Amino acid sequence: xxxxxxxxxxxxxxxxxxxxxxxxxxxxxxxxxxxxxxxxxxxxxxxxxxxxxxxxxxxxxxxxxxxxxxxxxxxxxxxxxxxxxxxxxxxxxxxxxxxxxxxxxxxxxxxxxxxxxxxxxxxxxxxxxxxxxxxxxxxxxxxxxxxxxxxxxxxxxxxxxxxxxxxxxxxxxxxxxxxxxxxxxxxxxxxxxxxxxxxxxxxxxxxxxxxx
Numbered sequence: 001x002x003x004x005x006x007x008x009x010x011x012x013x014x015x016x017x018x019x020x021x022x023x024x025x026x027x028x029x030x031x032x033x034x035x036x037x038x039x040x041x042x043x044x045x046x047x048x049x050x051x052x053x054x055x056x057x058x059x060x061x062x063x064x065x066x067x068x069x070x071x072x073x074x075x076x077x078x079x080x081x082x083x084x085x086x087x088x089x090x091x092x093x094x095x096x097x098x099x100x101x102x103x104x105x106x107x108x109x110x111x112x113x114x115x116x117x118x119x120x121x122x123x124x125x126x127x128x129x130x131x132x133x134x135x136x137x138x139x140x141x142x143x144x145x146x147x148x149x150x151x152x153x154x155x156x157x158x159x160x161x162x163x164x165x166x167x168x169x170x171x172x173x174x175x176x177x178x179x180x181x182x183x184x185x186x187x188x189x190x191x192x193x194x195x196x197x198x199x200x201x202x203x204x205x206x207x208x209x210x211x212x
Contacts, residue, residue: 004211007073011207014066015200021063022196024056034126034185043122047113057106064098067091067141070203074148077157077210084151090144098137101129134180134188142173142195162202162209169198 031037031045032053046053071091078084104125112122149170153163172195179187 007076008207008211011070011073011203011211014063014070015203017059017066018063018196018200021056021059022193022200024059026193028052029056034130035189039119039123039126042126043113043119046110050110050114053110054106057102061099061102061106064095064102064137068095071141071145071148073211074145074152074206078148078151078155081151083147087144087147087151090140090147092144094137094140094144096137097132098141101133101137104129104132130180135177138173138180139177142170142177145173146170157210158206162205165198165205166202169195169202172198 025033028049029052032042032049034042037045068091071088075084075088109122109125109129112118112125146167149158149163149166152158152166158166172191176188176191176195179185179191
C-alpha cells in the first residue's frame with residue numbers, strides 16, 4: 001500500500017470518527033450539554049448516563065487527534081516554510097486545551113455529580129471546559145487550518161470551489177470560537193453543526209481531488 005493510498009483511507013476513517021462524534025453530541029449526549037435545559041437537568045443526565053457520557057467524549061478525543069492527522073496531510077502537500085510550520089503548530093497547540101476540556105467533561109464532571117460536590121463547582125468546570133475546547137482549542141485548530149489551506153491555494157494545490165469550501169469551513173469554526181467567547185450556546189450549536197458538515201465533506205473532497 002502506497003503512502004497516498006494509506007492517507008486516502010485514513011481520511012475516511014477520520015471522517016467516520018468525527019461523524020460519529022457529531023451524531024452522539026446531537027443525540028445521546030444532548031441531555032448533558034447546556035442547550036435547552038437547566039444545570040440541574042444536565043447534572044441529573046450525566047449522573048444517570050455516566051458510561052455513555054464518558055465513552056462519547058472519548059470519541060471526541062479521537063476526533064481531535066484525527067483532525068491533527070488530517071492537518072499533517074495538508075502540510076505534507078506544502079514545501080517547508082515558516083508559515084507551514086506555524087500553521088501546523090497552531091493545530092498541534094490546540095490539542096492540549098481541547099483534550100484537557102474533554103477530560104473534564106468525560107471524567108471530572110461525573111465525579112462532581114456522584115460525590116455531590118455542588119452546583120457551583122459543576123457550573124465552573126462546565127464553563128472552563130467549554131472555553132478550553134470551544135474557544136481556545138477550536139480557535140487554534142481553525143487558525144492553523146486556515147493558514148495551511150491558504151498556503152495550499154498559494155501553491156496551486158487546490159483552487160476554485162475546493163479552496164472556497166475549505167476556507168469557509170475554517171471560518172465557520174472560528175465563528176464557533178467567537179460564539180463561545182460571548183457565551184452564546186445557541187450560536188455555538190449552529191456554527192458547530194455547519195462547520196462540522198463543511199469540514200468533514202471537505203476532508204473527503206481533499207482525499208478524492210488531491211490525495212487520490
